[in-house]
Amino acid sequence: xxxAQMTAAPIPGATATASRPPIGWAIHDSLAxxxxxxISLTRQxxxxxxxxxxxxxxxxxxxxxxxxxxxxxxxxxxxxxMPGIFCQTVVFGAINTGIGLSDDLQKGLIERxxxxxxxxxxxxxxxxxxxxxxxxxxxxxxxxxxxxxxFRIHTNVFGLLAGIGILLLFAxxxxxxxxxxxxxxxxxxxxxxxxxxxxxxxVFASSAxxxxxxxxxWLQVFANHQPVTAxxxxxxxLMLGGPTTEYVLQxxxxxxxxxxxxxxxxxxxxxxxx
Amino acid sequence: MxxxxxxxxxxxxxxxxxxxxxxxxxxxDGIDLQVERGTVFGLLGPNGAGKTTAVRIxxxxxxxxxxxxxxxxxxVARDPQAVRERIGLAGQYAAVDENLTGRxxxxxxxxxxxxxxxxxxxxxxxxxxxxxxxxAADRPARTYSGGMRRRLDLGAALVHRPxxxxxxxxxxxxxxxxxxxxxxxxxxxVADGTTxxxxxxxxxxxxxxxxxxxxxxxxxxxxxxxxxxxxxxxxATIVEITMATPEAAVQARGRLQPVGVVEADYDGxxxxxxxGEGARGVLxxxxxxxxxxxxxxxxxxxxxxxxxxxxxxxxxxxxxxxDHPTPDxxDHPTPDAGPDVPATSEEGAA
Numbered sequence: 001x002x003x004a005q006m007t008a009a010p011i012p013g014a015t016a017t018a019s020r021p022p023i024g025w026a027i028h029d030s031l032a033x034x035x036x037x038x039i040s041l042t043r044q045x046x047x048x049x050x051x052x053x054x055x056x057x058x059x060x061x062x063x064x065x066x067x068x069x070x071x072x073x074x075x076x077x078x079x080x081x082m083p084g085i086f087c088q089t090v091v092f093g094a095i096n097t098g099i100g101l102s103d104d105l106q107k108g109l110i111e112r113x114x115x116x117x118x119x120x121x122x123x124x125x126x127x128x129x130x131x132x133x134x135x136x137x138x139x140x141x142x143x144x145x146x147x148x149x150x151f152r153i154h155t156n157v158f159g160l161l162a163g164i165g166i167l168l169l170f171a172x173x174x175x176x177x178x179x180x181x182x183x184x185x186x187x188x189x190x191x192x193x194x195x196x197x198x199x200x201x202x203v204f205a206s207s208a209x210x211x212x213x214x215x216x217x218w219l220q221v222f223a224n225h226q227p228v229t230a231x232x233x234x235x236x237x238l239m240l241g242g243p244t245t246e247y248v249l250q251x252x253x254x255x256x257x258x259x260x261x262x263x264x265x266x267x268x269x270x271x272x273x274x
Numbered sequence: 275m276x277x278x279x280x281x282x283x284x285x286x287x288x289x290x291x292x293x294x295x296x297x298x299x300x301x302x303d304g305i306d307l308q309v310e311r312g313t314v315f316g317l318l319g320p321n322g323a324g325k326t327t328a329v330r331i332x333x334x335x336x337x338x339x340x341x342x343x344x345x346x347x348x349x350v351a352r353d354p355q356a357v358r359e360r361i362g363l364a365g366q367y368a369a370v371d372e373n374l375t376g377r378x379x380x381x382x383x384x385x386x387x388x389x390x391x392x393x394x395x396x397x398x399x400x401x402x403x404x405x406x407x408x409x410a411a412d413r414p415a416r417t418y419s420g421g422m423r424r425r426l427d428l429g430a431a432l433v434h435r436p437x438x439x440x441x442x443x444x445x446x447x448x449x450x451x452x453x454x455x456x457x458x459x460x461x462x463x464v465a466d467g468t469t470x471x472x473x474x475x476x477x478x479x480x481x482x483x484x485x486x487x488x489x490x491x492x493x494x495x496x497x498x499x500x501x502x503x504x505x506x507x508x509x510a511t512i513v514e515i516t517m518a519t520p521e522a523a524v525q526a527r528g529r530l531q532p533v534g535v536v537e538a539d540y541d542g543x544x545x546x547x548x549x550g551e552g553a554r555g556v557l558x559x560x561x562x563x564x565x566x567x568x569x570x571x572x573x574x575x576x577x578x579x580x581x582x583x584x585x586x587x588x589x590x591x592x593x594x595x596x597d598h599p600t601p602d603x604x605d606h607p608t609p610d611a612g613p614d615v616p617a618t619s620e621e622g623a624a
Contacts, residue, residue, distance in 0.1 A: 025388060032385040040373040043414055108369035112430070115333040115440075117358040118386040 026119035033126025055089040082146040083235040084208030090171035095195040097175040098182030102191040135171045163238035170231040173258035179266040183273045227254035286469040292341035301327040303493035316484030317473040324493040325473035362431030366443035372416035387434035401429040421452030513547045516572040
């Protein structure tokens with residue numbers, strides 16, 4: 001007797017389920033998990049407040065405290081700064097992907113999910129999809145904050161939308177890296193502690209806050225060839241004007257490359273975790 | 275392979291020669307089990323015995339290194355998806371999302387088990403009612419007590435009405451009242467015809483719920499029988515006496531040999547006497563000691579515990595390494611899962 005015939009046997013618990021092709025179920029299950037993660041997020045206001053207050057403080061700090069001492073030729077500093085802040089915000093937000101997965105693992109939720117007839121891909125896909133939605137909210141919020149302190153788009157609405165697209169794609173690629181950190185860490189606190197040393201050099205040794213040409217030569221080599229600088233440069237060009245093609249292609253290459261390398265790694269880590 | 279429905283006498287769960295290693299650690303060392311339809315099978319053993327590993331293989335979470343396991347006639351390794359559609363799992367770590375309400379948790383499981391909305395919405399309400407959670411249905415689960423979380427966790431395992439249910443230490447860490455509540459719930463489920471495989475460290479729990487009990491240790495099955503059968507191998511009652519000195523204990527031991535099976539305990543001063551018949555044997559022990567003028571410091575009469583079963587069957591206590599001194603990493607999926615052995619064992623370590 002084949003497995004298909006067996007599935008059709010009138011065993012209670014298997015007969016009531018609706019029929020749908022596997023890819024349909026994978027999307028259905030990922031959306032169910034994404035929805036669950038978003039509901040969960042709205043129930044943790046301290047997390048939302050903490051993760052939005054931090055970038056707002058950075059905006060105020062760099063605009064009003066350090067900003068006067070930093071000059072970037074050809075730009076108002078607030079215009080130069082905000083694309084960097086957008087990028088910093090979504091990159092630091094990616095830590096939450098790892099923390100959330102680590103929490104699910106520790107609480108036994110992943111174990112339960114593995115015993116259910118749901119799509120195997122849904123836990124990771126649902127998590128990264130929910131984080132994408134969260135990042136849309138975060139980017140829009142930071143745009144409003146930027147507007148309040150004097151940031152203005154110098155291009156047009158297409159530049160703005162393309163810039164947001166670059167940011168979201170880059171954020172999506174980073175969530176896969178931190179998914180791995182979350183699945184490898186033994187608890188959420190460790191996931192958080194492991195994430196910061198990865199992120200700090202990427203974010204601070206980049207073009208997010210200052211021009212990389214002001215850095216020592218050895219640091220420039222790193223700063224000019226890493227994904228945060230690529231995403232910031234592309235976003236900045238799209239929102240403020242200037243040559244865009246090379247920056248956009250660089251950033252797309254980084255983001256797509258990171259997903260191609262780290263998503264399969266994350267999926268393999270997920271299969272072996274728990 | 276036979277049709278699982280047409281042959282009602284086939285075991286619902288069949289395990290043959292199951293082996294699982296974690297690196298050098300042998301978690302399962304060739305286990306055989308058979309669970310009949312509509313019964314509760316208790317897997318009894320200390321932490322690290324391999325109970326959780328067995329459950330994880332049967333629920334398709336882990337794959338075995340060797341051996342064969344079927345649920346409702348379906349091979350867990352060859353067709354895990356078909357197995358998942360027919361099983362429910364409630365674990366010792368109350369796997370619910372604490373930020374979701376009780377109702378949202380159950381509906382999520384309904385979605386993930388691919389039930390139509392018209393089925394899982396009323397089903398969630400029904401389970402909340404059945405487990406006495408209706409009043410808390412719209413509160414986040416983090417506000418629930420330990421007992422409420424376990425009931426919600428059990429409810430989550432039942433959303434899609436699985437005919438086979440795995441309960442991995444369902445009451446570990448619960449206070450006695452909550453434990454009793456959960457036992458009543460599980461007994462009601464069994465009355466409805468669900469087949470249950472239960473793991474536990476508590477003889478009392480296996481005694482209360484299980485039709486058949488397998489005692490496992492070091493990844494091997496060391497005994498199997500009904501609760502009365504296992505207890506009978508122990509003697510119905512145990513008298514535990516503590517003498518003032520090890521010398522007095524040696525004397526007392528010699529005197530008590532005719533009364534029952536006497537074992538000296540870890541500290542050299544404590545003896546446990548397994549006596550077949552309750553009150554008569556207790557009086558015999560007291561009389562023998564009286565006649566020899568050996569007055570013990572402590573004299574306790576009690577039912578046999580899992581610890582006694584273990585001491586009898588394996589020669590070591592549940593928290594002592596025996597022939598298989600290897601912990602089972604499968605029983606410790608999270609770092610906060612510290613050893614949770616019966617309280618009496620703590621004295622053994624002292």
